[in-house]
Amino acid sequence: MQRIARISAHLNPPNLQTGESSSLRPASCRSKGGAPGFKVAILGAAGGIGQPLALLMKMNPLVSVLHLYDVVNAPGVTADISHMNTGAVVRGFLGQPQLENALTGMDLVIIPAGVPRKPGMTRDDLFNINAGIVRTLCEGIAKCCPNAIVNVISNPVNSTVPIAAEVFKKAGTYNPRRLLGVTTLDVVRANTFVAEVMGIDPREVNVPVVGGHAGVTILPLLSQVKPSCSFTSEEISYLTDRIQNGGTEVVEAKAGAGSATLSMAYAASKFADACLRGLRGDADVVECSFVASQVTELPFFATKVRLGRSGAEEIFPLGPLNAFERGGLEKAKKELAESIQKGVSFITK
Ligand SMILES: NC(=O)c1ccc[n+]([C@@H]2O[C@H](COP(=O)([O-])OP(=O)(O)OC[C@H]3O[C@@H](n4cnc5c(N)ncnc54)[C@H](O)[C@@H]3O)[C@@H](O)[C@H]2O)c1
Ligand SMILES: O=C(O)C[C@H](O)C(=O)O
Numbered sequence: 001m002q003r004i005a006r007i008s009a010h011l012n013p014p015n016l017q018t019g020e021s022s023s024l025r026p027a028s029c030r031s032k033g034g035a036p037g038f039k040v041a042i043l044g045a046a047g048g049i050g051q052p053l054a055l056l057m058k059m060n061p062l063v064s065v066l067h068l069y070d071v072v073n074a075p076g077v078t079a080d081i082s083h084m085n086t087g088a089v090v091r092g093f094l095g096q097p098q099l100e101n102a103l104t105g106m107d108l109v110i111i112p113a114g115v116p117r118k119p120g121m122t123r124d125d126l127f128n129i130n131a132g133i134v135r136t137l138c139e140g141i142a143k144c145c146p147n148a149i150v151n152v153i154s155n156p157v158n159s160t161v162p163i164a165a166e167v168f169k170k171a172g173t174y175n176p177r178r179l180l181g182v183t184t185l186d187v188v189r190a191n192t193f194v195a196e197v198m199g200i201d202p203r204e205v206n207v208p209v210v211g212g213h214a215g216v217t218i219l220p221l222l223s224q225v226k227p228s229c230s231f232t233s234e235e236i237s238y239l240t241d242r243i244q245n246g247g248t249e250v251v252e253a254k255a256g257a258g259s260a261t262l263s264m265a266y267a268a269s270k271f272a273d274a275c276l277r278g279l280r281g282d283a284d285v286v287e288c289s290f291v292a293s294q295v296t297e298l299p300f301f302a303t304k305v306r307l308g309r310s311g312a313e314e315i316f317p318l319g320p321l322n323a324f325e326r327g328g329l330e331k332a333k334k335e336l337a338e339s340i341q342k343g344v345s346f347i348t349k
Contacts, residue, residue, distance in 0.1 A: 037064030041106045043137050044113025046070035046077045048261030054081050056269035062276040069093040069102035103144035114154035116259040117251045123156040123214045131346050134160045142171035149178050157181045157213040162343030177311035181290030183213045183302045184267035189246040190220045210303045211332040218244045219332045223322045278307030
């Protein structure tokens, strides 16, 4: 029987629509669902972030089912990823008519769908295209998997998270704990750049990065770095600037070919894994995320959050800030307030 399975894998090409193997396969080859675990969908799975993120989620032992949705190329990416001999069963979904099937039953939905920046653009320049994409996808989530945890990657995150919240409110499914803007790349960069300056292993560094995910709204709290470090004012100025402009550094280096994709897929997979560990009931799963918050007067703000079975179960306060960070916080709040309002108005106007 095993020999038949091996031969049939070569003879039966994947279904061109979905990337799943065709019905010509013998019953002995039916996908049975692999190991127990969580069901995860990636929306925008054929993109620069989506593809390496799909690869990393297929490698995650907590994932039993992986749905890959895109408006282009989903079957090819699905066929490719599905050959990896890891536990998750992979299914592909192509185009709007297949969105509902992609979302039904999902525990976690990750959204990297949308256009990336080119040199000279701000993240806010992406609003006109990405706002509508995020709205449509979130309408699908509200209908098909209203209890899923949602990780929003599409930029501008400072506006797309409020858009998602308003879509869910309109549908009557909003649970602020389950809507999480992904700011992990800021922390990943901060850890890397601080480790370079201090001459230590980046895996041992933890820099809280709060606020939002664009320019001055990205606020690294260098006074709270673990292990505790002291920096000169020159180092603080260099590190703050590099962390706030890390995205632009990559956009310029890629010279028109997009923005961060590989480091972002790493960051998104790290954050998704934390969400899944929280869903499993692990204790003390803490990551920074842009969430509905009462830490400041703004309705959304990124801080450390504790992830649990129902999403962001505890939102940590900012902790003690030095004068430099207090100044940065005021600048961040001013820009964030406008970006949040822009997202809210997109749905409510
Ligand atoms: N949060 C962060 O830290 C962070 C980091 C990097 C990039 N981003 C953002 O992530 C987004 C994606 O970046 P990328 O480099 O992967 O872009 P990309 O253009 O390579 O991929 C985007 C994918 O989205 C798909 N898509 C477009 N409309 C869609 C729809 N309606 N439904 C489903 N899929 C759709 C495209 O077909 C494409 O495959 C951008 O908005 C970018 O700015 C965010
Ligand atoms: O900079 C971008 O446009 C993409 C992303 O937000 C990043 O920080 O790399």
